[in-house]
Amino acid sequence: MAKSSVDLPDFASGAVWLVGAGPGDPGLLTLLAAHALAQADVVVYDALVDKRILALARAGARLVYAGKRGGKPSPKQPDISAKLVRLARQKRRVLRLKGGDPFVFGRGGEEALALVAAGVPFRVVPGVTAGIGGAAYAGIPATHRAINAAVTLVTGHGTEGDLPDGLDWTALARGAPVLVIYMALKHLDAIVRRLRDGGRAADEPVAVIAHATTPRQQVVETTLGACVADVARAKLEPPAVVVVGGVVRLRAGLDWQGAAAGRVLEADPLRLLPRATG
């Protein structure tokens, strides 16, 4: 572990830090997140935060679970926000720890607005977002010059657990050469249908990455046409991100975790690519 000479800001009593824990690998925590864990009086954490990360909390810190997981009774968003306000008013150092980045499908903005309404000071600590970091651990770059100058992050879960409203999937399908879909498993079938309706080809490469960056990471390389069946066959479980687009082909060359385990990488994985896809 590096002895860091970085000046890190004071975690004041009565403040809330909204912190991203990254995709899972504790090595992807930021210095600020580790600093916050070492100082917080209370850590209010989500289901997707790795146990090895929670283990970094200061001895004596109170750990409060605020996860939302199917099956279990889960705290509602206003309840979580009210709890953060209450703890801050008790002059605690309150660490709100979320998987990935708090501002990428993490509802960090909603919680922060509740803090503002209550006059509670806060700080945001971005984290490595699961879609980009998870893809990197699968050997897939979110962007690659020969393939895409844009990447779209999209959530497969709307407000009520259904597909998000108000997304123009046809325009998304046309405009985004590469899509990274968060929380994609539940509605994968519907998402695939919309992307196909929007003009994406059945043989377009797709990677489904479950438990990205953790020891349980599982990657299924498939296509848009086959992914629903392949995901069912592999019995993948959430959380998972789905990458759609030409960059998935690079995994044959860039699967560095696979290489460490003996996979022979291709130096020219784009050899078979018919043409740049945008």
Next chain:
Amino acid sequence: MAKSSVDLPDFASGAVWLVGAGPGDPGLLTLLAAHALAQADVVVYDALVDKRILALARAGARLVYAGKRGGKPSPKQPDISAKLVRLARQKRRVLRLKGGDPFVFGRGGEEALALVAAGVPFRVVPGVTAGIGGAAYAGIPATHRAINAAVTLVTGHGTEGDLPDGLDWTALARGAPVLVIYMALKHLDAIVRRLRDGGRAADEPVAVIAHATTPRQQVVETTLGACVADVARAKLEPPAVVVVGGVVRLRAGLDWQGAAAGRVLEADPLRLLPRATG
């Protein structure tokens, strides 16, 4: 600084780690990045890597500048890749350090493929990407449930320094409720024109964030119609990211850095929003 009990992987001699340094604030370095800096024999770094981050390199480590900056003669991409291979073959621990995330407009994939071709083992360490982390430091969430279920990251620089080829800007403009544009200043005028042609309104909120997350951070809140003039007036200089879309309005409530300096935040910054924009 937290005393971390995280197990971090060995940095083997003869290996190259492609590491993201995050947007600038050294607190946004990952534990893996700090670990790599503490162990590397050679650090090959880009122009956008903060000096306070380079200061974390092991005493005695060689620092090699590989930046590309207008004005100075800049190493070409194949030269950089060849240098990484050469250093690895000399059995050095080679840290290739890039601003932001190596796989988000960072050419990490190209360098990694060169390593694969040369048989050099490598590892990828994702970083907080500048567009998302930089926006968070400006008080702007990349996503917010009431506003957008998708965000598109796009680069304003193509292969030859012009606008990237092959992007369907009309479809992007239609499909992406929120756009985060990297390296956007040089061609801002052309980008705005294309987004307007694609149907985006002149009064759509825009934030331009220069030197995000550093002490030199500068934010201009403007609109699509006014941003070119406003950027010129504010004399903003690269690097900058541009955020286009409804989430920019949240800055009035979520500018936590501004609040620390005395700005009064609005608890309901969406009050004036005519409707959800996608």
